[in-house]
Amino acid sequence: MGELGTNRSSIRVGVIGGGQLARMMVPPATHLGLGISVLAEVEGSSAARAADAVGDYRDPETVYAFADTVDVVTFDHEHVPQEILLELERRGKAVHPRPGALQFAQDKILMRQKLEELGVPVPSWAAVADEVELKAFIDAHGGRAVVKTARGGYDGKGVRLVSDASEVRDWFTALAEDARGGHLLAEELVDFTRELSQLVARRPSGETRTWPVVETIQRDGVCAVVLAPAPVADPATLDEAARIGAVVAEGVGVTGVLAVEMFEARDGRVLVNELAMRPHNSGHFSIEGSVTSQFEQHLRAVADLPLGDTSMTAPAAVMVNVLGGPVEGPMPVRYAAALAAHPRAKFHSYDKTPRPGRKVGHVTVTGEDLETVRAAAQAAADEFN
Amino acid sequence: MGELGTNRSSIRVGVIGGGQLARMMVPPATHLGLGISVLAEVEGSSAARAADAVGDYRDPETVYAFADTVDVVTFDHEHVPQEILLELERRGKAVHPRPGALQFAQDKILMRQKLEELGVPVPSWAAVADEVELKAFIDAHGGRAVVKTARGGYDGKGVRLVSDASEVRDWFTALAEDARGGHLLAEELVDFTRELSQLVARRPSGETRTWPVVETIQRDGVCAVVLAPAPVADPATLDEAARIGAVVAEGVGVTGVLAVEMFEARDGRVLVNELAMRPHNSGHFSIEGSVTSQFEQHLRAVADLPLGDTSMTAPAAVMVNVLGGPVEGPMPVRYAAALAAHPRAKFHSYDKTPRPGRKVGHVTVTGEDLETVRAAAQAAADEFN
Numbered sequence: 001m002g003e004l005g006t007n008r009s010s011i012r013v014g015v016i017g018g019g020q021l022a023r024m025m026v027p028p029a030t031h032l033g034l035g036i037s038v039l040a041e042v043e044g045s046s047a048a049r050a051a052d053a054v055g056d057y058r059d060p061e062t063v064y065a066f067a068d069t070v071d072v073v074t075f076d077h078e079h080v081p082q083e084i085l086l087e088l089e090r091r092g093k094a095v096h097p098r099p100g101a102l103q104f105a106q107d108k109i110l111m112r113q114k115l116e117e118l119g120v121p122v123p124s125w126a127a128v129a130d131e132v133e134l135k136a137f138i139d140a141h142g143g144r145a146v147v148k149t150a151r152g153g154y155d156g157k158g159v160r161l162v163s164d165a166s167e168v169r170d171w172f173t174a175l176a177e178d179a180r181g182g183h184l185l186a187e188e189l190v191d192f193t194r195e196l197s198q199l200v201a202r203r204p205s206g207e208t209r210t211w212p213v214v215e216t217i218q219r220d221g222v223c224a225v226v227l228a229p230a231p232v233a234d235p236a237t238l239d240e241a242a243r244i245g246a247v248v249a250e251g252v253g254v255t256g257v258l259a260v261e262m263f264e265a266r267d268g269r270v271l272v273n274e275l276a277m278r279p280h281n282s283g284h285f286s287i288e289g290s291v292t293s294q295f296e297q298h299l300r301a302v303a304d305l306p307l308g309d310t311s312m313t314a315p316a317a318v319m320v321n322v323l324g325g326p327v328e329g330p331m332p333v334r335y336a337a338a339l340a341a342h343p344r345a346k347f348h349s350y351d352k353t354p355r356p357g358r359k360v361g362h363v364t365v366t367g368e369d370l371e372t373v374r375a376a377a378q379a380a381a382d383e384f385n
Numbered sequence: 386m387g388e389l390g391t392n393r394s395s396i397r398v399g400v401i402g403g404g405q406l407a408r409m410m411v412p413p414a415t416h417l418g419l420g421i422s423v424l425a426e427v428e429g430s431s432a433a434r435a436a437d438a439v440g441d442y443r444d445p446e447t448v449y450a451f452a453d454t455v456d457v458v459t460f461d462h463e464h465v466p467q468e469i470l471l472e473l474e475r476r477g478k479a480v481h482p483r484p485g486a487l488q489f490a491q492d493k494i495l496m497r498q499k500l501e502e503l504g505v506p507v508p509s510w511a512a513v514a515d516e517v518e519l520k521a522f523i524d525a526h527g528g529r530a531v532v533k534t535a536r537g538g539y540d541g542k543g544v545r546l547v548s549d550a551s552e553v554r555d556w557f558t559a560l561a562e563d564a565r566g567g568h569l570l571a572e573e574l575v576d577f578t579r580e581l582s583q584l585v586a587r588r589p590s591g592e593t594r595t596w597p598v599v600e601t602i603q604r605d606g607v608c609a610v611v612l613a614p615a616p617v618a619d620p621a622t623l624d625e626a627a628r629i630g631a632v633v634a635e636g637v638g639v640t641g642v643l644a645v646e647m648f649e650a651r652d653g654r655v656l657v658n659e660l661a662m663r664p665h666n667s668g669h670f671s672i673e674g675s676v677t678s679q680f681e682q683h684l685r686a687v688a689d690l691p692l693g694d695t696s697m698t699a700p701a702a703v704m705v706n707v708l709g710g711p712v713e714g715p716m717p718v719r720y721a722a723a724l725a726a727h728p729r730a731k732f733h734s735y736d737k738t739p740r741p742g743r744k745v746g747h748v749t750v751t752g753e754d755l756e757t758v759r760a761a762a763q764a765a766a767d768e769f770n
Binding site: 010011023024026027028030031032033034049050287291292300305306307308309311313314330331332335336339340343344346347348349350351361366 | 395396408409411412413415416417418419434435672676677685690691692693694696698699715716717720721724725728729731732733734735736746751
């Protein structure tokens with residue numbers, strides 16, 4: 001028991017990582033009748049319902065043993081080492097996204113190089129090996145730089161705005177001690193008016209589907225609000241964002257869902273900020289807001305099944321993250337009040353222990369008018385603060 | 386592992402029965418962050434993903450042991466004996482719907498008596514103890530009667546249209562051998578133009594929410610198509626159907642989802658045919674078609690949480706059952722063709738082995754125009770025949 005589709009002739013998708021992204025793949029897998037198994041890091045993970053294995057995704061034998069139980073391997077995060085993924089492919093296992101694509105989401109310097117090669121606009125950047133090189137970049141870019149670790153960052157972690165190279169001395173020291181060596185990524189500080197995200201799904205065969213471009217609003221480096229579709233300031237900007245999404249998806253050969261996070265700069269440029277090759281926070285609205293959600297589409301794409309329609313189910317959908325969460329426990333401890341006050345809101349709890357700033361869930365509201373819907377979603381999410 | 390919300394402070398709902406209704410409770414439980422456990426009849430059931438126990442629901446100790454692991458007990462079917470449910474309540478366990486309400490869905494003769502007591506219109510009926518009594522009923526009703534076993538029937542099983550009392554001799558013989566004794570239910574054959582269903586959800590506190598009245602189309606006694614909302618012939622008919630649904634929900638004191646199946650008779654009467662106290666085939670459209678699905682609402686109601694909005698997400702939703710299914714295996718064996726041809730259709734596979742006439746899944750399409758949507762849903766379901 002505890003498995004879906006055991007002994008039956010369905011495709012089984014294996015997800016490495018037991019966070020909320022794996023968790024939110026369980027509903028569409030259940031509806032479609034696809035098998036899903038999760039390799040979680042710990043007991044009692046967010047995706048515990050589907051966690052058929054617990055272990056370290058950096059341990060090759062753990063990953064190989066898990067992969068043997070499924071038909072295709074995909075991910076809740078980008079942290080599985082390339083060596084392991086390449087070996088899985090050598091053994092004939094389907095891995096989506098493929099390691100050759102995933103590397104661009106794993107290493108921000110490789111990503112910048114690839115995006116330039118594709119002719120996609122990015123902030124001015126350099127790979128810097130030491131404080132001397134970083135100081136030169138800072139001096140050439142108005143006395144400031146955004147510095148990022150090439151690997152391992154997320155949700156604002158591994159990102160610092162600096163005006164002096166010594167402010168990231170600890171990172172250079174860590175790189176010097178790392179046998180793999182490496183560089184930090186230095187970028188211009190972009191003066192942007194807002195952030196946009198383009199979600200694209202792509203099958204191994206090359207079929208792609210895109211959702212409408214959305215606006216994302218960050219708080220302390222963490223996605224707080226997503227407006228779908230992005231309000232139209234200049235239609236050319238949204239067209240450019242959609243064009244960039246398509247170029248990147250094809251150019252890196254992603255399979256599964258790709259999120260391209262972009263800045264809309266004050267000078268009119270649309271610049272790529274980050275790539276994620278998995279369902280992404282900017283697409284959570286699609287569970288209720290789209291005919292096919294990003295989670296269902298990711299499963300279809302990695303299983304090499306035809307993709308679904310990505311039209312909106314309503315003119316507007318707004319998602320608001322619950323950050324931190326109720327001090328008393330997971331979101332359901334507040335449901336008596338929250339559900340009564342917000343009967344149209346769709347509540348999502350990740351079953352995670354609250355901690356300041358931690359994403360413990362989200363709320364989505366759909367409707368006719370974006371501002372009305374946004375106010376309703378924010379009010380519903382505020383029930384958990 | 387294999388449990389959702391383990392070690393956490395969420396409500397855990399226990400579902401007795403491992404069929405597709407239990408299965409379809411898993412997605413909303415996952416989203417809301419409510420715990421869900423299933424007592425399934427067999428290994429590899431439709432709801433296997435959530436099946437934390439396997440055993441016979443007619444065995445008291447099996448049910449009591451399962452109930453000890455959850456906060457509230459509810460059902461995928463109506464077949465758990467009253468004695469067991471009453472004992473659970475005596476032991477202080479929350480059971481929803483409560484046995485005092487559920488008895489009216491378990492025994493069709495009790496149901497008819499209760500509906501008459503509530504002043505709800507029903508077909509002309511009698512409880513008949515033997516062939517002599519049945520013959521009298523047939524003679525008084527134009528030479529025909531619909532005869533039903535009081536207990537255990539579903540999907541057309543336990544229902545016969547007869548013109549001679551000897552046609553149900555086997556049922557009378559079985560009753561005579563049953564220590565509990567009992568009667569058969571004889572009913573007039575209603576000349577109906579169509580069938581309607583009213584879904585109502587009710588909390589223990591009495592809060593109720595209703596979905597729009599739907600039209601159901603049966604094939605060989607099995608629900609084949611559901612049109613939501615029911616096309617308006619005479620608005621008074623739909624108002625009457627809604628009124629009956631509310632009277633029944635309140636009158637029997639149901640908790641959870643109640644389906645009231647009705648005939649729209651050629652002479653204009655609206656007559657109650659059947660009651661089901663659980664999510665029901667006539668409400669599957671609500672997964673995509675309603676802001677709050679019947680499965681989410683059932684969980685909210687039995688957990689005594691505030692109910693959600695039941696508005697339609699689109700002007701029309703049509704659900705078509707997949708009956709029988711592909712001979713090669715469960716629905717996903719046909720997904721390569723079906724998903725490609727029907728990108729807007731939402732496919733639901735119950736992960737059941739195909740068998741002639743068996744409900745193995747369903748397809749829902751939502752949109753602007755009922756006839757267009759119906760054609761699309763039918764075409765998508767036909768991919769599996």
